[in-house]
Amino acid sequence: MNRFWPISWQRGGLSLIIAALLVFGTVRLFTNAPEVALILGEPWEDMRQRSSAKIDPAIPGSYWGRVITSDARLRLIDLQYGFVTPRARFFTVSFDDNERVSSIRMSPQIEPLLLDDTLKVVLDLQEQWRKGGWIPIRVNYDPPFADTPEWRAQLRNVNKGGTSYWQAGNKYQVMMVVNRFKDERNPTEERYLIKLQLATPWVSQ
Template sequence: MNWLRSIGWQRGGLSLIVAALLVFATVRLFGAEPEIALIPGEPWEDMRQRSSAAIEPAISGHHWFSIPKTDARLRLVDPQYGFITPLARFFTIGFTDDRVDGIRMSPQIEPLLLDDTLKVVLDLQEQWRKGGWIPVDVNYWPPFADTPEWRAKLRNVNKGGKSYWQAGNKYKVMMVVGRFQDDRNPTEERYLITLQLATP
């Protein structure tokens, strides 16, 4: 009788494990934000297969770009230098001869207030720092910071800010922040972040 009870417990435990795995898989497939997961220079189809956001095939023999079919975040798939952006509405991925080329995007789905802009920018810079990226050309383009001087510079429609970061000899990023006239919020100061990722 004890062995029957033991088999019942084993089946019940197995059912719980299977149910937990199904829930985990469902969350991974349907609950996560759509993303484009890539490595610059890799075959375009590798990126398409890895990404959860849909994107069209490359056009063989052409130098052009494509856009994800939904808002999507960028995930650089690199064990050391990888990083993840927030969801982006403007997101272009270039291709040359069926390989991933340059990436240009705004890691946001709408123009942001200054506090929210700085939060995104500083989070990205922190990911780069932790991954071993190095800011470059710092005499001309120092990293962004939440200081009165930086806030005044960003508020100036004729200035804005720019910063360059490099990951060894593998990748380079340019990040630009500027004031943006948002017709939906005409009385508010809104900002646009532009990010470009490429090989050096």
């Protein structure tokens, strides 16, 4: 497994996200739920001991990852660039062959969300990044999300959706993707999935 989860997970990982989210739950964005508290590059055991969510040990000498089996939020505990997500039902953390945390991929929600709720999550995360000194990158191709008629129309288009990249110095990069999703439990409603990938920078600015 690579040190970060490649962009192709948008397709290959989608079925895993859907399976994780198609469990009944109540939307609560920030609670005292279990959390995974980490810094990229730190020893896996340090992350395990600090986090309140249950996480299995790393596999020595392997590039692999672990699925967080309980609804949990991510807390990046970097003093400058830290941020916190809502609870996630789909949440994986990967490690490298030195048993160090290498990347995260997750969907920061516990069920497919309505558009207003989706934008609340996305815009809150972007505001945390902005306040922490992250900068949006590739803005000519993938500008930051915004609550505008144009963005709403784009997200409602099942063939478009949206992607935004943010970078924190030379330490971290985030890719956030939003797509419309057909929720069979709510067939008359427009529901959405948010996908988040965090790793050391892998896309050029």
